[in-house]
Amino acid sequence: MTPPPPADAAVLSTRSLLAGEGHRGGTLPSWAPWGALGGALVFCAAALAALGWFTIALTLVFGALIGIVAVYAWSRAVEGARRAKDRAITMAIASAFAVAMAPLISLLYEVVRRGVQGLSWEFFTSDARGVVGGGGAEHAIVGTLVIAGCAALISVPIGIMAAIYLNEYGRGPLRRALTFFVDVMTGIPSIVAGLFAYALFELFFGPGIQMGIMGSVALSVLMIPIVIRSAEEVLKIVPNHLREASYALGTPKWKTIAKVVLPTAFAGLVTGVMIAIARIVGETAPLLVTTGVVDSLNANPFQGRMQNLAVYAYNEYRSPGVMKQASYDRAWAAALTLIAIVMILNVIARLVYRRYKTETR
Amino acid sequence: MAHFDTTTNAGQILAAASGGRRRRGDRIFSNAAVVAAVTILALLVGVAVFLVTEGFPALTASSSELPKGESFISYVAPLAFGTCLAGVLAMIIAVPLAIAVALFITHIAPARIAMTLGYLVDLLAAIPSIIYGLWGIFVLGPAAVPVMKWLEEKLGFLPIFEGPASITGRTMLVVGLVLAVMILPIVSAVAREVFSQTPRKLQEGAQALGATRWEMIRTTVLPFGKSSVISGAMLGLGRALGETMAVAIILSVSGGVTFNLISQANPSTIAANVALNFPESSGLAINALIATGLVLFAITLATNFIARMIIARSEVR
Numbered sequence: 001m002t003p004p005p006p007a008d009a010a011v012l013s014t015r016s017l018l019a020g021e022g023h024r025g026g027t028l029p030s031w032a033p034w035g036a037l038g039g040a041l042v043f044c045a046a047a048l049a050a051l052g053w054f055t056i057a058l059t060l061v062f063g064a065l066i067g068i069v070a071v072y073a074w075s076r077a078v079e080g081a082r083r084a085k086d087r088a089i090t091m092a093i094a095s096a097f098a099v100a101m102a103p104l105i106s107l108l109y110e111v112v113r114r115g116v117q118g119l120s121w122e123f124f125t126s127d128a129r130g131v132v133g134g135g136g137a138e139h140a141i142v143g144t145l146v147i148a149g150c151a152a153l154i155s156v157p158i159g160i161m162a163a164i165y166l167n168e169y170g171r172g173p174l175r176r177a178l179t180f181f182v183d184v185m186t187g188i189p190s191i192v193a194g195l196f197a198y199a200l201f202e203l204f205f206g207p208g209i210q211m212g213i214m215g216s217v218a219l220s221v222l223m224i225p226i227v228i229r230s231a232e233e234v235l236k237i238v239p240n241h242l243r244e245a246s247y248a249l250g251t252p253k254w255k256t257i258a259k260v261v262l263p264t265a266f267a268g269l270v271t272g273v274m275i276a277i278a279r280i281v282g283e284t285a286p287l288l289v290t291t292g293v294v295d296s297l298n299a300n301p302f303q304g305r306m307q308n309l310a311v312y313a314y315n316e317y318r319s320p321g322v323m324k325q326a327s328y329d330r331a332w333a334a335a336l337t338l339i340a341i342v343m344i345l346n347v348i349a350r351l352v353y354r355r356y357k358t359e360t361r
Numbered sequence: 362m363a364h365f366d367t368t369t370n371a372g373q374i375l376a377a378a379s380g381g382r383r384r385r386g387d388r389i390f391s392n393a394a395v396v397a398a399v400t401i402l403a404l405l406v407g408v409a410v411f412l413v414t415e416g417f418p419a420l421t422a423s424s425s426e427l428p429k430g431e432s433f434i435s436y437v438a439p440l441a442f443g444t445c446l447a448g449v450l451a452m453i454i455a456v457p458l459a460i461a462v463a464l465f466i467t468h469i470a471p472a473r474i475a476m477t478l479g480y481l482v483d484l485l486a487a488i489p490s491i492i493y494g495l496w497g498i499f500v501l502g503p504a505a506v507p508v509m510k511w512l513e514e515k516l517g518f519l520p521i522f523e524g525p526a527s528i529t530g531r532t533m534l535v536v537g538l539v540l541a542v543m544i545l546p547i548v549s550a551v552a553r554e555v556f557s558q559t560p561r562k563l564q565e566g567a568q569a570l571g572a573t574r575w576e577m578i579r580t581t582v583l584p585f586g587k588s589s590v591i592s593g594a595m596l597g598l599g600r601a602l603g604e605t606m607a608v609a610i611i612l613s614v615s616g617g618v619t620f621n622l623i624s625q626a627n628p629s630t631i632a633a634n635v636a637l638n639f640p641e642s643s644g645l646a647i648n649a650l651i652a653t654g655l656v657l658f659a660i661t662l663a664t665n666f667i668a669r670m671i672i673a674r675s676e677v678r
Contacts, residue, residue: 187661
């Protein structure tokens, strides 16, 4: 086994990572897990390089495995079997967390790296009508905002009223049924929501119909349960003494809800709606079925096909045309724009919550 | 707040008691709430009804009229198989990881950074599925090619690694990995919730008896969270079964039924099949796709139903 490197500042913080004291014979120094891990990584890098198989992924995988085994053996010799097992499993769980985070880091890195290459002024300010192997994504950006906006217009009133029902009025079988089926509804696959919207509009408008509003209806099916869930949570934490104080003043129930409960919960409601929009704005499958693919700008949700960023990205990947790389670049640029929209919505949601949060205690 | 409206006087109370203007306001508001509640239930019923109506022509049509010239059952069966294979594979990969992630956040990481780590995991859920698809085909797939080659050489005697290993990385294994990443935040959110609710007295009791942290987790936290983790896994499975774009982009499809995870020839999934074929379909082919959607709806509904039942039962306890 390689000798562990000396302790440094970062290593000292591991004291909190270690299990409670409980001595059995000796105790490993507090830097032992990090030291062993570092030693194992250096050892693996050197060994793999010597064999000519060096890659970062292999080094990390073997380094973590050898580090865990080393700490186990070391701890078993000094502290006994039970503490050794505790240390090994703690390190394994921490490594599993690192494994779970690796895709997130890789994904964000790749989207930014590849997406930046396709970004340009043209990407945001022109559509792709009549352009062979080029053009921008203005139509897709506008379409994304219109479709998601209409979905929010449908979902927010229904969702918040339903949450008010659940929290303020509901009792008996209807309440129980609604609670249960809202949970079930969160599990509807997005493609099924799209097929539902298509089937609904086909009955009235005939086969082959594709419009922006159909996409909004499909997205509403996905968005309503998210809105209800979050609205119900924030209505639940509005303290009852506020309601009672209002009733004591003779205020009718509906006015109590409209003027006391909703304003108190306002920040939480807005946050929930923002996060719900962020969740549906990147949906692809239901829009592929309902709003279709089109190259030119269309901002009217009630007429004709409408492009959006997710479907745009998919289409640029799927049918790249002659200039393959340029097309892939545009797909990544659309992905980057989409992630940016999602992140902005999430950040706004948190800011609103911090800024307007009412103390509820 | 309108001050004058909230002050009380005898007249208003009388009006309220005798069903005057105020009662009307209450009635309208509560009716609106009930209407919203009923709308949602109607929507759910509507999803089922419209899928049945539009899918029905395909269910009754003769084999020769359907897209591939075979009966609907033999059309949908391999797709349902592919759907379940991808979903179960994703669940097998994601659930242990999700439990580890939840344990790490609730019991191992310093409390100071635990919240931030929670946000990071939630971020995984915020990323649109189309981006997972692009990442899978351009990044993870190519990176997995040498690994799959190695699996074929060393573990080729197992049917699941039979090969021949794909050279593009568009395999069921890669799809399973990507789906696992996508459902990880769902499963770990449920697990986190229940792990952090483990009664303190149980945990402290275990440690007072001299248990190490792992022994405490194994004897108190894991048994306490077991049923919730199972239902969380079912929720994750439901999501994986219905995931569309990542599968449609990554998977190279041939249509057969096989457990071979690393080859170029894979069964498609219901959702991906709809996304791939819908834009070019018309007539009865559309009805057939809607009917497969109905099958998917039934499968995910059953999965979610079971998950919610488990949660509801454990909440009563």
